[in-house]
Amino acid sequence: MSKPFRLGILGNIQPYIQILPSLRAYFNPIAIYNPDTTPAQCQIPSASIEEILKNPEIDLILNLLPNHETHTLTALQSGKHVMVEVPLSMSIPSLRRMRDAIQKGKEHNPTGPKVFIGCARHHAPAFQLFQSELAALDRIYYARCRNIAGPSTPAFDLDSSTLVDIFGDDITPDRIALVRYLGTLGCHDLTVMRKALGFPDAVSNVAITNPFYSAVFHYTDGKGHPFTLLYEAGVDGVPRSDAHLMVYGAEKTVSLQYDFPRAGDGTGSFVTVVVEEGGDAGGVKRTEMVSSCEEAYERELMALYEHLSGAETGEEAVVDLRLLLMIFEHYNRQCGTNRTPLG
Structure with a gap:
């Protein structure tokens, strides 16, 4: 070696x-x-x-x-x-x-x-199982990606040239906030989405209420069926991690739940895949696999x-x-040339 x-x-x-x-x-x-x-x-x-x-x-x-x-x-x-x-x-x-x-x-x-x-996040052993479970679904009907966590990470200074590269001279507080979030926590969510579900066909309805963000993504699954994914994310002062990527099939729901170390305290320890499907007598059969954060980082x-x-x-x-450009470009189209409450 x-x-x-x-x-x-x-x-x-x-x-x-x-x-x-x-x-x-x-x-x-x-x-x-x-x-x-x-x-x-x-x-x-x-x-x-x-x-x-x-x-x-x-x-x-x-x-x-x-x-x-x-x-x-x-x-x-x-x-x-x-x-x-x-x-x-x-x-x-x-x-x-x-x-x-x-x-x-x-x-x-x-x-x-x-x-x-x-x-x-996508190097965790549990992520490989998540991909296998998705591949076994007859089709995907709906998906949701959430990452609401705290405490919020300290703000960092953005290079003004970065903002000009993205938005030109039309720089607003909401645009700065969006770049800050997607440039840190948010892009980890987007990467997991892309690794698991592929590249979206389109994005719509980007909403910014700093420090919370949401967007709707439109996909076509591997078998040609359209579905929608709701992305919702944000940071606050509550010390918890409410983070997952959940995918809904006709008779099975598969979710990837992660609790990664947060800034300042280093807490967070797992990545979990949860599979829920119909069981005997109308109940729910639930199975799960847990990977440690150490396994993912290694x-x-x-x-x-x-x-x-x-x-x-x-x-x-x-x-x-x-x-990223798909999100930024749609937000610009959504705001239009006239200033609105969205921009």
Whole structure:
């Protein structure tokens, strides 16, 4: 096996603290930047962002910062591989900047730096069962994706160029709020939806009541049947996670329920698949499978290792961006050129 990747970490490492020691054959943490965590808490030497990005001993950056583009570009241009959480980019100009940075990075890394887009939720073993149960449905009639959780994560500053790339000069508080949410928690929901159900045909009725959001997606299942998915999400101060993707068939309902670590407290521990169908004497037969968050994060890191060791692909970033642009473009059409309560 090749040598482990030498890892520099930017941001909150809480979900990975228990995983990295068991993966020393694949990843060797060199330094971490996280002002909210002391070195003693994670047993990794601390350093500034600049020190990590310039360190020639580091060849892989785990970029967990919410507004990650600037540091990702710097790392790629210096030839370092990067893992970022979904989404990689929020606009076409941003994606082009990423691709230009990869080309620039080949001056320092002849094989080229690579980007891995992380979303631990779909790496959980339970997610594989969820996909199998969906495939067994005769057809899909309806679906619902919900993610209402708290406490709310601290707001982060958005680069003004990002907002201009997406909306031009028509930037409003609601548009800023939507980009903030989809650029952090929301895109994890969208990625799970896309991985499980494919790419939607259309989106309609985007609603923003900051910090709550909703949208209606229109799909065609693998057997040619149309169905609708209601997406509802938001953050508040109640410390709980009400998060699931639920799919309704004629005689069976399949749901993926997840409770991932929340900002600040690190709580959250599972991914569960629940299957409900008719049982004897008119009752409900319920079966479930539970995966731990540790399993999901471990499999995500192993997928990262395999990606860096194999062929490069940019398809995930493009598809994620297509879905984001579908939402943004519909919201712009819905608002129209005249200011309304929706815009």
